Amino acid sequence: MGGNKEIEFYNRLKLLRAERSISRKELAEAVGVHPQTIGYIERRQYNLSLALAFRLAAFFGLSLDAVFSPEPFELLGNDVLSGHGVA
Amino acid sequence: MSNHQERLYGQVNSRFADHLQIRPARRAVVLTMIATIAGVALAFLMLEKGFWMLAAAAVPLGVSMVLLNLSLRGIFELRDDMLDEYQISVRNNAYKTAYGLTLVFLVVVATVAAGMELQRQAAFAVAVFAFFMSALAPRMLLAWNLEDDSGRQ
Numbered sequence: 001m002g003g004n005k006e007i008e009f010y011n012r013l014k015l016l017r018a019e020r021s022i023s024r025k026e027l028a029e030a031v032g033v034h035p036q037t038i039g040y041i042e043r044r045q046y047n048l049s050l051a052l053a054f055r056l057a058a059f060f061g062l063s064l065d066a067v068f069s070p071e072p073f074e075l076l077g078n079d080v081l082s083g084h085g086v087a
Numbered sequence: 088m089s090n091h092q093e094r095l096y097g098q099v100n101s102r103f104a105d106h107l108q109i110r111p112a113r114r115a116v117v118l119t120m121i122a123t124i125a126g127v128a129l130a131f132l133m134l135e136k137g138f139w140m141l142a143a144a145a146v147p148l149g150v151s152m153v154l155l156n157l158s159l160r161g162i163f164e165l166r167d168d169m170l171d172e173y174q175i176s177v178r179n180n181a182y183k184t185a186y187g188l189t190l191v192f193l194v195v196v197a198t199v200a201a202g203m204e205l206q207r208q209a210a211f212a213v214a215v216f217a218f219f220m221s222a223l224a225p226r227m228l229l230a231w232n233l234e235d236d237s238g239r240q
Contacts, residue, residue, distance in 0.1 A: 030172065033172070033173065034160070034170075034171050034173070034174065035170075036160075036173075036236045037174070038169050038175040039236050040173055040234070040236070041173075045234055046173050048172065048173075049172050052172060055162070060182035
């Protein structure tokens with residue numbers, strides 16, 4: 001049966017962790033997974049469940065679509081430039 | 088959580104286990120496992136020379152089993168509530184893939200063995216080899232294929 005093709009999700013986990021100086025281990029402990037699993041999610045080698053996606057977004061205090069997207073995220077530099085009316 | 092499971096969880100997440108969880112190490116463990124299974128089958132074949140051969144073959148098999156479980160962070164041994172969703176997902180996929188492969192493997196082994204008109208002891212050795220290979224197929228398959236966790240930090 002068609003229509004069941006898996007969607008790959010892009011995410012900003014690595015960026016958010018770097019921004020807030022949070023290790024994979026700390027994030028993993030906060031959301032109840034193994035640190036390796038965070039690595040697999042960051043590298044898009046594993047499509048996580050909706051429940052875990054919500055836990056991760058909540059940990060960073062952001063909405064789901066600020067952390068995960070079915071489309072590639074805009075480069076941060078582009079966001080900053082357009083925000084300042086430079087681009 | 089039982090004491091045994093707690094102890095196991097500690098062991099599979101130890102520094103020592105970390106060294107076994109890179110792909111070359113995992114693949115080496117799988118090859119060692121296959122060799123030790125063949126050793127056990129061989130020991131059954133030469134059982135008339137004494138049971139000590141069987142005991143000698145069982146020790147490396149046990150050691151290989153421990154190493155294989157460590158290399159997979161015990162995801163086939165630990166209870167579901169001690170694993171996360173990724174670990175459960177790869178474990179279930181390994182069972183699913185191994186099921187099909189094991190069926191084909193057993194049919195091939197049975198067909199070949201039937202055509203060879205093996206003696207009782209040889210047939211027993213083949214059965215032992217096929218049993219261990221089938222029973223451990225999900226573990227070996229996953230250990231062989233699992234992606235490395237690059238970029239640890």
